[in-house]
Amino acid sequence: MSNFIHSVSLNVSKCKGCTSCLRRCPTEAIRIKEGHAVIDSERCIDCGECIRACPHKAKKAVCSPFEKINEFKYKIAMPAPTLYGQFNNLDDIDYCLQGLLDIGFDDVYEVSYAAEFISAYTRLYLKKEDIKKPIISSACPVIVRLINLRYPSLCDNIMPIIPPMELAAIFARQKAKKKHPELKDEDIGVCFISPCPGKSSYVVNDELGKKENVDVVLAMNDIYFRLLAVMKGEKTPKPLSKSGLLGIGWAVSGGESSALFSDKYLAADGLENVIQVLEEIDNGKLPELDFVELNACNSGCVGGILTVENPYIAKAKMQSLRKYLPVSGAHPDDKIPNEAYFENVNCFKPIQQFSDNMQESMRLMSEIQTVCSNLPEIDCGSCGAPTCLAFAEDVVLKGADINNCIINMKDYLLQKLEEKKDESYDS
Amino acid sequence: MSEAINFHYVVDGDDFTSAGEASVDIKRKLRQLGVDPAIIRRVSIAMYEGEVNMVIHAEGGTVDVNVYEDKIEMILSDEGPGIANVELAMKAGFSTAPDYVRSLGFGAGMGLPNMKSYTDGMEIDTKIGVGTTITMVVNLK
Ligand SMILES: Nc1ncnc2c1ncn2[C@@H]1O[C@H](COP(=O)(O)OP(=O)(O)O)[C@@H](O)[C@H]1O
Ligand code: SF4
Ligand SMILES: [Mg+2]
Numbered sequence: 401m402s403n404f405i406h407s408v409s410l411n412v413s414k415c416k417g418c419t420s421c422l423r424r425c426p427t428e429a430i431r432i433k434e435g436h437a438v439i440d441s442e443r444c445i446d447c448g449e450c451i452r453a454c455p456h457k458a459k460k461a462v463c464s465p466f467e468k469i470n471e472f473k474y475k476i477a478m479p480a481p482t483l484y485g486q487f488n489n490l491d492d493i494d495y496c497l498q499g500l501l502d503i504g505f506d507d508v509y510e511v512s513y514a515a516e517f518i519s520a521y522t523r524l525y526l527k528k529e530d531i532k533k534p535i536i537s538s539a540c541p542v543i544v545r546l547i548n549l550r551y552p553s554l555c556d557n558i559m560p561i562i563p564p565m566e567l568a569a570i571f572a573r574q575k576a577k578k579k580h581p582e583l584k585d586e587d588i589g590v591c592f593i594s595p596c597p598g599k600s601s602y603v604v605n606d607e608l609g610k611k612e613n614v615d616v617v618l619a620m621n622d623i624y625f626r627l628l629a630v631m632k633g634e635k636t637p638k639p640l641s642k643s644g645l646l647g648i649g650w651a652v653s654g655g656e657s658s659a660l661f662s663d664k665y666l667a668a669d670g671l672e673n674v675i676q677v678l679e680e681i682d683n684g685k686l687p688e689l690d691f692v693e694l695n696a697c698n699s700g701c702v703g704g705i706l707t708v709e710n711p712y713i714a715k716a717k718m719q720s721l722r723k724y725l726p727v728s729g730a731h732p733d734d735k736i737p738n739e740a741y742f743e744n745v746n747c748f749k750p751i752q753q754f755s756d757n758m759q760e761s762m763r764l765m766s767e768i769q770t771v772c773s774n775l776p777e778i779d780c781g782s783c784g785a786p787t788c789l790a791f792a793e794d795v796v797l798k799g800a801d802i803n804n805c806i807i808n809m810k811d812y813l814l815q816k817l818e819e820k821k822d823e824s825y826d827s
Numbered sequence: 828m829s830e831a832i833n834f835h836y837v838v839d840g841d842d843f844t845s846a847g848e849a850s851v852d853i854k855r856k857l858r859q860l861g862v863d864p865a866i867i868r869r870v871s872i873a874m875y876e877g878e879v880n881m882v883i884h885a886e887g888g889t890v891d892v893n894v895y896e897d898k899i900e901m902i903l904s905d906e907g908p909g910i911a912n913v914e915l916a917m918k919a920g921f922s923t924a925p926d927y928v929r930s931l932g933f934g935a936g937m938g939l940p941n942m943k944s945y946t947d948g949m950e951i952d953t954k955i956g957v958g959t960t961i962t963m964v965v966n967l968k
Contacts, residue, residue: 550858552858552864552867553864553865553867553868679847682854682868682871683847683850683871683872684868684872750858750861752855752858752859753858753859753860753861754859754860754861755861756861757861758860758862758896759896761859761860761861762832762894762896765832765856765859765860766830766832769832
């Protein structure tokens, strides 16, 4: 069994079992059972596609409630740069950061500022000799999990450097301790304002090594409405923002790459595109590339499920916000510090494998082929599985009832009907 | 169990955009069987090249992948024009691909050489005007 804690959850009472989400799931993790959806925890990558697809709002992203911040004496808000693209007529990031202080945080620390350090580290990392190119960005946790589940030979291509949010949390904590030496570790609450459930899963699971830097993950849409109430522009905000345009650029697909000052990169966004690109890399088709930036959401994090603004509009707003900013606010040393590395990146989980024994796997495979050859191959979804093949796999591997296929069911019912007729003739 | 498992694919020669789909599918199957990732990679690259060749040079064909306990065999058959000079075709960089194909990044003349280097055995059976059958083997042990 998997012990991965997910951040996409289902409200069974709202789910009508309508199959809207079934085929949208990129890892075929959803089945409809007993009239409602069930998510396979081992396969789910927390991409949120099913949340987007559900017409009944039965699926939702799980974050911490805002009140959770009160468990800490010293609360630090850590906004993802995407937050800045959510507001109308925002011409200075400081209004937004001041707003965070006004709703109850003691300090703010911009993830975009830390992102500039990660960009610098990436530039250094790409110069190393003994690395497997193309290097794949580790910033979108959904992509990292997708690779770990589906692309065993690409696990070593993932950049072993922590995402900006993690580094920001380390810095934020250090800053707080310096400013207030009397604070104990447990007094400090580092609260990340997240565009997606994927980041939330990243924080609560320690697959990539132990990390205890982020304490609370808050939903961006929740914080947005709280900020609207206080961001009236009445007072002059404190000069809080330290980011340059490179860091802010991370919110949009292509932003992370453009900070590498190289043209040997590719940036793809949206899971379907990403999967196509991964297949190409897996086939050794893109040898000329140094770096590959992949974002699960369309347009990048501005397309995250917890954002409020349309991704394209948010993108335009970010562009005008970046306009008069310095290129980079951060100027890190020419060395990647140890704390910026993941403990383990390659944690390939062969979940697709039928069994540890190849002979047994082959036996199961031929059984699946036999079952599948008797299915109509129309992928109608009424059996509760996304495709006829997935259903055949469920029948052989998980003991699903073959009569869940309506075609088989029809034959079965006709046979029952015949039997009943015979009975009534008899009597 | 000593029987092989067969996966059969029809490669559509009319649809250039679907070239490569069979090699994506075989990857998934081999993963399910628990084949070593490095071997999966070799099989799928070799098959991808062969599949693309069938679409570019031979108006499509079929691929049969037979998985045995000790080896994976790929048989790519087409009823295309055949290869006039196999020795020449095997040379790195040799290509008769039309320009529009090159502009898409194919036609570098590395397909056949790669198919040979990624597999443990390759045989080409070809006849002008009749077609080409290429059999490749990758050992599992
Ligand atoms: N299935 C095939 N049918 C006919 N000709 C082929 C076939 N496969 C390869 N060829 C010939 O061999 C040449 C070399 O193939 P390959 O090394 O894959 O290079 P490329 O496909 O880039 O041209 C091709 O240009 C073509 O003339
Ligand atoms: S692209 Fe950004 S918002 Fe979307 S899942 Fe990845 S990290 Fe989250
Ligand atoms: Mg070729």
